[in-house]
Amino acid sequence: EAQVTQNPRYLITVTGKKLTVTCSQNMNHEYMSWYRQDPGLGLRQIYYSMNVEVTDKGDVPEGYKVSRKEKRNFPLILESPSPNQTSLYFCASSLGWTPSLAKNIQYFGAGTRLSVL
Amino acid sequence: DAKTTQPTSMDCAEGRAANLPCNHSTISGNEYVYWYRQIHSQGPQYIIHGLKNNETNEMASLIITEDRKSSTLILPHATLRDTAVYYCIVPYNQGGKLIFGQGTELSVKP
Numbered sequence: 001e002a003q004v005t006q007n008p009r010y011l012i013t014v015t016g017k018k019l020t021v022t023c024s025q026n027m028n029h030e031y032m033s034w035y036r037q038d039p040g041l042g043l044r045q046i047y048y049s050m051n052v053e054v055t056d057k058g059d060v061p062e063g064y065k066v067s068r069k070e071k072r073n074f075p076l077i078l079e080s081p082s083p084n085q086t087s088l089y090f091c092a093s094s095l096g097w098t099p100s101l102a103k104n105i106q107y108f109g110a111g112t113r114l115s116v117l
Numbered sequence: 118d119a120k121t122t123q124p125t126s127m128d129c130a131e132g133r134a135a136n137l138p139c140n141h142s143t144i145s146g147n148e149y150v151y152w153y154r155q156i157h158s159q160g161p162q163y164i165i166h167g168l169k170n171n172e173t174n175e176m177a178s179l180i181i182t183e184d185r186k187s188s189t190l191i192l193p194h195a196t197l198r199d200t201a202v203y204y205c206i207v208p209y210n211q212g213g214k215l216i217f218g219q220g221t222e223l224s225v226k227p
Contacts, residue, residue, distance in 0.1 A: 004160075042217050042218060042219050042220065043155075043161070043204075044217075045216070090161070092161075104149075104151075104208070105151070105166070106161075106163065108161050110159065111159065111160055113158075
């Protein structure tokens with residue numbers, strides 16, 4: 001089954017303790033992205049990757065790192081989490097991303113709910 | 118900032134058609150309009166996309182005005198399970214950057 005898998009689904013941690021949220025897709029997609037969702041602010045893009053070893057900042061990259069060493073995986077790293085990073089996180093992937101092409105449908109994971117105390 | 122404008126919320130009676138409007142007056146000639154929805158706190162789900170012709174699939178229909186400055190997503194027979202936030206997206210032509218905006222919260226009522 002084609003899917004985007006995030007782990008963990010729920011995580012409670014403390015300020016400053018490094019953590020990684022994993023994201024994996026089995027569709028051989030080139031494009032992957034991370035979003036966070038907060039009440040009243042909607043979905044905001046954190047980082048995205050157009051292909052292996054190619055990453056770029058979205059709208060809210062501060063406090064986050066990503067890596068894309070292989071096509072299927074795109075982990076989100078919080079080196080020193082803070083309470084303002086408490087949020088619902090989504091990973092997404094698509095075949096590619098060019099606004100003028102039709103085949104750029106994004107598939108989303110089920111989400112990771114993170115609480116930083 | 119999002120390139121689209123949608124009403125914050127809408128209600129629809131179960132079994133009736135739900136028509137969700139979206140304004141995208143600054144859309145470029147080669148940019149597609151995508152619609153997604155998010156049920157409660159689940160991951161957003163793709164619904165439909167279009168360039169300039171009207172489109173229909175098993176989930177919905179998309180009507181795009183001739184000048185392409187606005188579109189309407191139509192759920193022909195809304196059910197309670199269609200209660201969700203619906204996002205109209207026109208991607209920025211800046212690499213992979215994607216902005217969702219606030220979306221329209223659709224409530225389907227019995």
